[in-house]
Amino acid sequence: MTVLVLDPRWPDMIPLNIRIRGRVEFTSEVPVSVRWALDSTDDTGNWLLTTDPTDPLVRNRIAAGEELIEVPSRRDPVLAATQTMSVARRRGEWERAMTHESLLPYLAEEAREFADAVRGGDTHELRKELSDVLLQVLFHSEIASDFDFADVAQAFVDKMRSRAPYLFDGSTGLVALEEQDRLWAEGKAREKEKEDLSAKSVPK
Known part of the structure; x- marks a missing residue:
């Protein structure tokens, strides 16, 4: 039994070396797209996926001795x-x-x-x-x-x-x-022109 903590910025990015097999559960905030991608009818395993390690369900399972894995990007x-x-x-x-x-x-x-x-x-x-x-x-x-x-x-x-x-x-x-000076000035001028056009298009 394993708890996998995903990166909340990219919850669908799961490293290839993490092999998720068997029944998968999710805490409430995990996006539907991740749930669909990992839908499984195999009952040989038991995973809990979350982006929130403070979720009570996560805490309870860790307290019960389940393995905790965090995706590497969470150490950013x-x-x-x-x-x-x-x-x-x-x-x-x-x-x-x-x-x-x-x-x-x-x-x-x-x-x-x-x-x-x-x-x-x-x-x-x-x-x-x-x-x-x-x-x-x-x-x-x-x-x-x-x-x-x-x-x-x-x-x-x-x-x-x-x-x-x-x-x-x-x-x-x-x-x-x-x-550098030329490109910087040109870029700044383009930005200013774009801002002026945008301001003119706003209804009074």
């Missing part, structure tokens, strides 16, 4: 960071009270401290202060109602595709500063 520190911020926002009274605006002094403070760490040249201090800047990004992403951290990361990639296309076209080698 980015997932751990976003989940930690989500729990902090849900359970901390101070975090729940924060808004984008009320966090601005903290963002400014962390940016200053990161700049000081850069000037100080201490690698350990640099990493610590950069993590504080990341906390601010995670916090603002968690507060937002219409986007999350993954959307912020995608916006970064989209911007780089627009302004630094050589990073995505399969080319190699050093790109000259003048070429």
